[in-house]
Amino acid sequence: MGTTARKIALLLMALTLAACQRSVPPVQFHAQGLPQKLSDWQVLVNDGRTLRLNGGVQPFDLNTPLFSDYAHKLRTVWLPPGSSARYEADKAFDFPVGTIISKTFYFPLPAGKGWDGKSVARTDPAESLVKAGQLDLSQVRLIETRLLVRRSEGWIALPYVWNEAQTEATLMRIGALIPLELVAADGTRETADYQVPDQNQCASCHNTDNLARALQPIGPKARHLNRDYDYAGGRENQLAHWSRLGLLSGAPEPAQAPRAAATHDRTAALDARARAYLDINCGHCHSAKGPANTSGLSLDVATDPGIHFGFCKQPVAAGKGTGNRLYDIKPGDAAGSVLLYRMESDDPAVMMPELGRSVMHAEGVKLISEWVDAQKGDCSL
Structure with missing residues (x-):
């Protein structure tokens, strides 16, 4: 496909996605309470065939991801319209009240097989299956979506577990234990007792400062985000993309920002x-x-x-x-x-x-x- 044809295809895809999103309610920030359904937030849109991002929701990825039993992750961020996060060179960015960060844990299904109740493919978690901001639900198994929400009193963590039908995720403040079987490319199998953390366990990791005793994001830091991402409109550095959209203020050019290595990059030291x-x-x-x-x-x-x-x-x-x-x-x-x-x-x-x-x-x-x-x-x- 030539450059012109590729641009036309991307434009048509973007227009189609925009048309679909116009019929979907916008993202809903809940300043109080504990919404029981993930759909109450309208961050992700599930039509039974695909899981996609709602309007204004931005996907992102990390140079090196946290390991979680070989789960793959779809990470997103949504900021209230007109607001931006403040750049920090070493710490997590300072996000405004109203920010919603999501992380959806999913596994690819074994090649040529549907969901049998336990078997998922063990593949490199750095290999994203997100295409044009969407996940094909016939190819993956959704496990959980964790929200980190910035309210006026601080961040709150909310774990949602996807149902068997893969149509909705429900708040599970006490966590959950999900038995899985990891199937490697050579057919070997390994049992994994996948644990969805309870709300207190979320705090045990996200309380990164014992003196402050407050939850903070872990992944959205300059060194983790300083990489290219395949957006629906083309490939672009994430820091540059966020800055261009007005989601990030005060950021230097990517070449002047810290950058963590990608562990799977064998060319790195x-x-x-x-x-x-x-x-x-x-x-x-x-x-x-x-x-x-x-x-x-x-x-x-x-x-x-x-x-x-x-x-x-x-x-x-x-x-x-x-x-x-x-x-x-x-x-x-x-x-x-x-x-x-x-x-x-x-x-x-x-x-x-x-x-x-x-x-x-x-x-x-x-x-x-x-x-x-x-x-x-x-x-x-």
């Missing part, structure tokens, strides 16, 4: 990929102000590699939590490091992260193992 993985998966808790600061272990991108980053640091935990390893990170010896022991475990009393997974992230373990084995140092000195 091993150190950059490993640090990005630890930052998004561990750094919101393991930081100077995070909920895990009593451990003395900081894994966020701001921490210099040294004892506070775990190098030759003896763990606070003892016994079962250490696997009898002496150091959080033992340079040159991944097998002898507590960090890898806890990443490899699926025992709730041992594993890290504590929430958000029931199976080991094999690719993540491989990456961090290679990185630790490449480190130089001698803890006996």
Whole structure:
């Protein structure tokens, strides 16, 4: 298809989508209360065949996503018309009251098969199945949609679980446990007890500052968003796109903004990929102000590699939590490091992260193992 034909096709797609959206009620921000249905917010539109974004809702993605039992994620943000978020170089952007951030967790279905009640495909979570802002419901299984809503008194987290018919999601403040079977490309199967967090568990991760004791977004930070995205109208850097639409104020040109590596990008340096993985998966808790600061272990991108980053640091935990390893990170010896022991475990009393997974992230373990084995140092000195 030539450039002109492609532009015409994209324009027709956009016009068709706009025509469909005119018949859908606009996004509804609820300043109070706990709406029981996801559709009460009108952020996402489900017609039984596709899940798409309502008018004014913007999709986004992260350079390196948080691992969640191999779930894929459709992330969106909606800001009240005429408002914008304030750019922060290192922290989550400062979003205005009325902001709704959504994250829909879904799995692709095994090739050539429909939903059998448990089987989903285990594929790379970085590979989005969102096309032109839509998910084809014949190809995926929706599990849950989490909302992070900015009210006048602060952020509130609301977990919604999709029904069997895939037509609606209902608020589940107590969370849910959903048994799944992950099917790999080679046919091997693995049981996953997928956990939808309860409202308090949402706070345990999103309370990134123990002093403030308030929920905050984790993903919408410059370093995570500084990447290209395939929008319905074409490919564009997300920071530039948000700035152009007036959704973000004060942002520099993308080349001047921080950027985290994508862990699946083999052209990026091993150190950059490993640090990005630890930052998004561990750094919101393991930081100077995070909920895990009593451990003395900081894994966020701001921490210099040294004892506070775990190098030759003896763990606070003892016994079962250490696997009898002496150091959080033992340079040159991944097998002898507590960090890898806890990443490899699926025992709730041992594993890290504590929430958000029931199976080991094999690719993540491989990456961090290679990185630790490449480190130089001698803890006996």
